[in-house]
Amino acid sequence: MPHTPNRRADREAEPRNLYDEVTRRIIAELEAGRLPWVQPWSNTVGAGPCAGLPRNAVSGRPYSGINVLILWGAVIEAGYPSQGWLTFRQAIAAGGSVRKGEHGTCVVYADRFTPEAEKTRAAQEGGEARAVPFLKRFTVFNTAQIDGLPEGLFAEPAPLPDREVEPIGECLITASGIDFRVGGSRAYYAPEADFVGVPPQPAFRDQINYYRTCFHELTHATGHASRLARNLKNAFGSKDYAREELVAEMGSAFLCASLGIVPTVRHADYIGAWLEVLHEDNRAIFRAASQASKAAEWLLARFADASDTMVEGRAAA
Structure with missing residues (x-):
């Protein structure tokens, strides 16, 4: 047969x-x-x-x-x-x-x-x-x-000059509308109180790392119930905690790349936990990357609106 x-x-x-x-x-x-x-x-x-x-x-x-x-x-x-x-x-x-x-x-x-x-x-x-x-x-x-592609068909992204990192980074932070507090010795997002805390900029060896860290914590904050509603109630060291860190790592990288800033890693020590999650679930990286994109897009949409408002204000002045 x-x-x-x-x-x-x-x-x-x-x-x-x-x-x-x-x-x-x-x-x-x-x-x-x-x-x-x-x-x-x-x-x-x-x-x-x-x-x-x-x-x-x-x-x-x-x-x-x-x-x-x-x-x-x-x-x-x-x-x-x-x-x-x-x-x-x-x-x-x-x-x-x-x-x-x-x-x-x-x-x-x-x-x-x-x-x-x-x-x-x-x-x-x-x-x-x-x-x-x-x-x-x-x-x-x-x-x-x-x-044979027409010349100038695709404009390659230009790296962001160091002198422009600070105003663009500050604009994104402000445009997010998220409660953002500077002080203390550690960077974190507090889900219940819904605020981001980061050390003062001089605490970072390189200025750019201050903004990379800010983007990481802001990505966490997009998961609040009033925003993109991700699961943020996860114990330190748990698999759900590792999944959320994966989202924040990639969200920060996507934000940096979108703005012309070279991405970096904030928590390389979580690689073992991420590997455990990926070995168990072949869809975990797909979900995390999707959530990271949505988080970056949420923040970039507000950044774009704020940038347009600034340009209109300068034109009217």
Whole structure:
């Protein structure tokens, strides 16, 4: 009797394999002592990839969630000088062509759909039709792999000059609207009282580390029930605590990259706890990266509004 392919089983297995594949890659990086969201970015244009979020080279739209880690990893591994990416068809539509022999990078798209059978069931029995989550993969190529693209199609992110870090950092802190207190000897977020506390800036050897730390704690604060409502009631050393630290680490990195600041690590000593979480759950890094993107976007939206207001105020003066 001929073998009949089990298409449903194949569809269900592919997402699991994709989760496993990406998680294994992140685990390998962590076990080697490297953090996929903190890489040797360059602060000099032309000397290597500058800090910035990967973006679609035509629309300029930034990638988010796990795709940031996947594409950052590809940039570093291959030594690409660009953060711009296109699908094969987008490259052709833009007037370019992927060079023969080049291999693309697989990124993922998560969404939900409602099967027709579920719609029918809901119509007959009442209630809401249940949507089914799905994960789809597609391939993109770095602009460095594509010939013939129009000059100036994609503007590489410029590193933020040191003299501009302070005003931009302060603007983001203020625009967040989060209770922010400077003083004491440690940096933390107090969930119940809902405030961020950080040591005074002179306590940091480098000024930039003050703002990196602020971004880490502000990412924690986005998890408050009045904002993005993440689970912040977790005991120190617990797996939920490690998960939230993972969100804050990546959220800070995404914020830094969005602003042109080289990301760094605040809690490298948590690598062991993160590895334990990822070994147990092949979706943990996907959830953490998604939550980190949402946290960064929440803060950046308020920063953008504040920046626009400042520009309008200067124009009216």
